[in-house]
Amino acid sequence: MSNAILTPPASSLQAQAAASQNPHLRKIRDLIYQVAGILQPDHKLQFLEDRCRRRMQHLNVSSLNAYYDCLTLSAVRTEEMKELLNEITIGETCFFRNAPQLDALRTVVLPSILKNKSHLAYRHLRLWSAGCSTGEEAYTMAIMLLQEREGALKNVAVEIVATDLNLRSLEAAQAGIYGEYALRNVGPAMRQKYFTPAGDRLAVKPEVKSMVKFSRLNLVDDARMTFMKGMDVIFCCNVMIYFDGVVRKRVVQHFFNNLLPNSYLFVGHAESLYGINNDFHLVHFPGATAYLKGQTRVGGGA
Amino acid sequence: MSQARERIERKLAEIGSLPTIPTLLVPLLQHLCEPAEDVSIDRVVKIVSQDPSLAAQCLRMVNSPLFGVRYAVETVRGAVMGLGVNRVRQIAMACSLLKAFPARSAVGVRALWAHSLAVAMVAEKFAQQAGYAEPEQAYSAGLLHDLGILVALTACPDEFEKAAEAASREHRALYLCERELNGFDHGEIGEMLARRWQLPGPYHHALRYHHEVEQAPAHRCLVAIVGLCDILCRLRDLGYGFEEIGFVDLAAEPAWLLAANELPKMRDFDLARFTLELDAFIAEVEQSVAALFELV
Numbered sequence: 001m002s003n004a005i006l007t008p009p010a011s012s013l014q015a016q017a018a019a020s021q022n023p024h025l026r027k028i029r030d031l032i033y034q035v036a037g038i039l040q041p042d043h044k045l046q047f048l049e050d051r052c053r054r055r056m057q058h059l060n061v062s063s064l065n066a067y068y069d070c071l072t073l074s075a076v077r078t079e080e081m082k083e084l085l086n087e088i089t090i091g092e093t094c095f096f097r098n099a100p101q102l103d104a105l106r107t108v109v110l111p112s113i114l115k116n117k118s119h120l121a122y123r124h125l126r127l128w129s130a131g132c133s134t135g136e137e138a139y140t141m142a143i144m145l146l147q148e149r150e151g152a153l154k155n156v157a158v159e160i161v162a163t164d165l166n167l168r169s170l171e172a173a174q175a176g177i178y179g180e181y182a183l184r185n186v187g188p189a190m191r192q193k194y195f196t197p198a199g200d201r202l203a204v205k206p207e208v209k210s211m212v213k214f215s216r217l218n219l220v221d222d223a224r225m226t227f228m229k230g231m232d233v234i235f236c237c238n239v240m241i242y243f244d245g246v247v248r249k250r251v252v253q254h255f256f257n258n259l260l261p262n263s264y265l266f267v268g269h270a271e272s273l274y275g276i277n278n279d280f281h282l283v284h285f286p287g288a289t290a291y292l293k294g295q296t297r298v299g300g301g302a
Numbered sequence: 303m304s305q306a307r308e309r310i311e312r313k314l315a316e317i318g319s320l321p322t323i324p325t326l327l328v329p330l331l332q333h334l335c336e337p338a339e340d341v342s343i344d345r346v347v348k349i350v351s352q353d354p355s356l357a358a359q360c361l362r363m364v365n366s367p368l369f370g371v372r373y374a375v376e377t378v379r380g381a382v383m384g385l386g387v388n389r390v391r392q393i394a395m396a397c398s399l400l401k402a403f404p405a406r407s408a409v410g411v412r413a414l415w416a417h418s419l420a421v422a423m424v425a426e427k428f429a430q431q432a433g434y435a436e437p438e439q440a441y442s443a444g445l446l447h448d449l450g451i452l453v454a455l456t457a458c459p460d461e462f463e464k465a466a467e468a469a470s471r472e473h474r475a476l477y478l479c480e481r482e483l484n485g486f487d488h489g490e491i492g493e494m495l496a497r498r499w500q501l502p503g504p505y506h507h508a509l510r511y512h513h514e515v516e517q518a519p520a521h522r523c524l525v526a527i528v529g530l531c532d533i534l535c536r537l538r539d540l541g542y543g544f545e546e547i548g549f550v551d552l553a554a555e556p557a558w559l560l561a562a563n564e565l566p567k568m569r570d571f572d573l574a575r576f577t578l579e580l581d582a583f584i585a586e587v588e589q590s591v592a593a594l595f596e597l598v
Contacts, residue, residue, distance in 0.1 A: 020582075033575065039575055039578045039579070041578050041579045041580075041581050041582040042579070042582035043581065043582040043584075043585055044582075104549075107548060108548050108549045112549075270578060272572070272574035272575055272578065273574065274572045274573075274574050274575060275572075281551070281553050282552070282553075282573055282574055282577075283549065283550065283551045283552075284533075284534070284537045284549070284550045284551075284552060284577065285537070285548065285549055285550075286537050286538075286539075286547065286548070287537070287538065287539060289574065289577055292551065
């Protein structure tokens with residue numbers, strides 16, 4: 001038996017404090033923020049270190065300092081950054097992933113959008129899950145909107161558009177069958193109401209499915225992006241992190257152009273559009289943020 | 303002055319025993335609010351040593367797992383060096399204020415302390431990043447900004463609770479509900495206490511105007527920083543323990559516009575990143591508040 005097992009484990013706070021002191025880790029954190037706009041705050045540095053170590057083991061690199069060089073100097077730095085980002089965002093996809101964000105959508109965003117449309121005889125709501133992967137986010141929106149069907153959304157036509165580049169993901173999304181991992185935030189009542197058993201997994205019911213339209217779209221395809229007009233809400237979570245700054249600017253500009261006045265763009269919970277776009281402005285909800293396209297275009301920064 | 307002011311004065315006179323200023327607070331505010339490089343360790347050690355419970359608190363904190371020191375710290379000097387001036391200041395101010403306002407009505411006092419501590423830490427960070435010349439002063443102003451609530455909890459707990467309930471129920475700002483129901487708000491009460499205690503001028507304004515920055519006659523940058531950080535904390539699980547804000551467009555807040563106009567580094571201020579970084583404070587604030595309440 002090795003001695004290491006007998007040493008008491010460091011408390012998590014201690015480990016957290018140690019990680020937040022590590023200058024190489026902070027450098028890697030800042031690099032990720034700079035290239036991908038995704039931030040690991042101080043209390044998440046321990047997590048970041050774990051993910052870096054996984055990659056270091058794979059590359060046979062022994063120090064964080066040397067791994068930083070892999071991310072900045074090596075010939076495969078771009079690929080390595082993608083691998084690391086994959087490690088960081090892996091397992092992020094599930095139903096009802098970001099509760100504060102969804103609360104903001106339900107309690108503030110949708111009522112505000114509907115109020116702005118109250119003068120219209122025919123009210124229509126268009127939401128877009130951009131980079132929908134295997135469909136959890138889009139179906140979450142559908143379930144949330146179904147719950148409001150007898151309330152705020154009475155007499156409102158709702159359309160959810162979900163797009164992804166990856167055909168295999170889209171096939172899985174269209175099949176709409178999910179295992180326990182994807183359903184970990186879904187309680188028994190909701191499972192009963194919106195899902196049916198499919199072997200040892202659960203399938204979304206047809207009424208949920210019929211609300212979502214899946215299609216293949218490359219967010220970088222300028223020609224097709226111009227046709228995604230008339231959006232009220234866009235969710236684009238952990239997708240833009242794989243684009244470089246120039247492409248990200250272009251994609252976000254498309255989002256801006258495709259949104260109606262008084263509408264919102266939601267990004268991943270650790271994502272930021274700082275330096276990417278000045279037309280949107282950042283607004284705050286309890287525990288969440290979003291980017292608002294205002295009533296009239298405001299030029300420049302705040 | 304206004305009728306409301308007379309009412310509070312009467313109210314404060316009624317209870318007769320408005321807390322006297324904690325003896326430590328004056329030297330602490332004067333000395334520890336100076337830029338960190340001007341603060342002498344010897345003087346801090348002296349101030350801390352004057353108060354046995356404060357000294358004990360510092361020793362307990364420095365030996366807690368949060369700091370992960372490998373050997374036991376046994377002297378006040380060791381504790382001050384290990385904790386750093388900032389944390390000593392935090393402990394000392396909170397300790398002395400907690401003694402002045404014993405938590406007799408348990409109503410959210412703990413949440414209020416957590417909130418005050420959070421605003422202090424966030425305000426200091428904001429001040430540093432936005433280029434405000436005195437981040438230490440922003441810290442102290444943040445810690446003290448809701449002093450008026452502590453007074454209200456002591457002086458008129460029923461009235462205050464009614465206002466807090468209304469704010470929570472209607473998701474409205476607390477100070478507006480206080481004004482509507484009681485005719486005065488915690489800003490006004492806080493300012494009156496600050497005057498009575500003869501705290502330095504900038505704190506009067508931070509206490510009084512943090513919810514209505516544009517009304518502040520002076521020290522508006524400090525007031526704006528406290529006001530903004532107060533909002534940010536209330537939105538990131540570092541609030542009063544009840545929900546009152548649903549949506550904020552900071553860019554449209556008078557406090558933001560004022561800070562943007564007057565602080566040198568606001569042009570490049572990354573609000574998205576700053577917001578995400580706040581979440582790292584939650585555990586630290588909880589830990590500090592737990593430690594504080596354990597001792598007092």
